[in-house]
Amino acid sequence: MSNQTTFSWEAFEAAPVVGILRGVTVDTLNRIIPVYQKAGFSTIEITMNTEGATDLIAQLRDEYPSLNVGAGTVCSMDDLEKALMAGAQFIVTPILNEEVIIKCKEIGVPSFVGALTPTEIYNAWTLGAAAVKVFPCSQFGVGYIKDVLAPLNTIKLLPTGGVTKDNIADFFKVGAIGVGMGGSLFPKPLMEEGKEEELMQYLISLKKEIPTATILS
Template identity: 75%
Template sequence: MKNNSFSWDAFNDAPVVGIMRGVTIDTIHRIIPIYIKAGFSTVEITMNTEGATDLIAEMRSVYPQINVGAGTVCSLEDLQKAADAGAQFIVTPIINEEIFAPCKALGLPIFPGALTPTEIYKAWTLGADAVKVFPCSQFGVGYIKDVLAPLNTIKLLPTGGVDKKNIGEFFKVGAVGVGMGGSLFDKALIQPGKELELEAHFAHIKAEIKGVQEPTLA
């Protein structure tokens, strides 16, 4: 297995997990250099993407300066495949208690998915490095603020419903990071010929979080 060292410094400098689902290696090679140029450093390839492990391995080889993780990890089998491919962190949409200890043994940060305060607290006590609040699209910034009122020691990573208009608000209420999929890797902007527009899009998002994030991970 490859060196799976996750750079917390890189993540904290740009605390966005870019979620890539259903992408091809050609698309990755076209847009990741733009992503890196904009100052972002963390990408998640979902395990339900065709050839996900090959994509993770390729990205680890070609882009060693960024964190490359595996998302939609729901089982020990998913975890082993992701780890063997060189994933540097693990993201789940659910709480599967079986994968926490193996992640710790492998030195892989884990961001498990949870929604209710009870689920969020459970994920944290099981050893989450941050809890992915999912799907946040139905609840928004106010929900994160409300959850953090009593659970202020838990690090939250809202995912779903985060876009360039509201991303700064999530950090202002105490999120340590966010997960972004289609609102970050906009389908219209990741097409060939849209590189300049994509660069401007990434720059806009980076500018929205600069100076507003307060808590950091690890």
């Protein structure tokens, strides 16, 4: 296992995107992750409802020491324990589980906690979430993030769902500190064997859409 046990905020802030991989195989990871890193991204989430998720997380931690490797779809303390045992450096949830947030805060592991309403977002933040994953943002869009941040401007928001190459810049412009992206970051046609160069070019062009002025320092 890598010596780097803690999440690198510096690496994340240089490319504030959590890449979400669900249902992937070892072979796919071996092809995709070097491309992802070479394109300038540093943070990847393997969802816990992926077959063999803990093995994949452990493998990524071992083989890519400069990558932030996290566990997603963590809904329970059982999920959390398995993710941490595998070496996850950050935790992403689709829901607000108080126990999970409090435990992550206690042990110093960042949690990106799923919430939607202003009340849920505020509660997740006050419980100790490192950032609040506004999910599913696909139904609400950029305007919702802007509206929430008007009164709750000290909360770090990480919209997830519905973030695309076409609108990613807008999310940062209204104050998001990062975004979560799955299929729009890893389009299925570009995940196929032999498409690595096309995927690389796509990822590089997407990264250019992130306004550098909004990236934290």
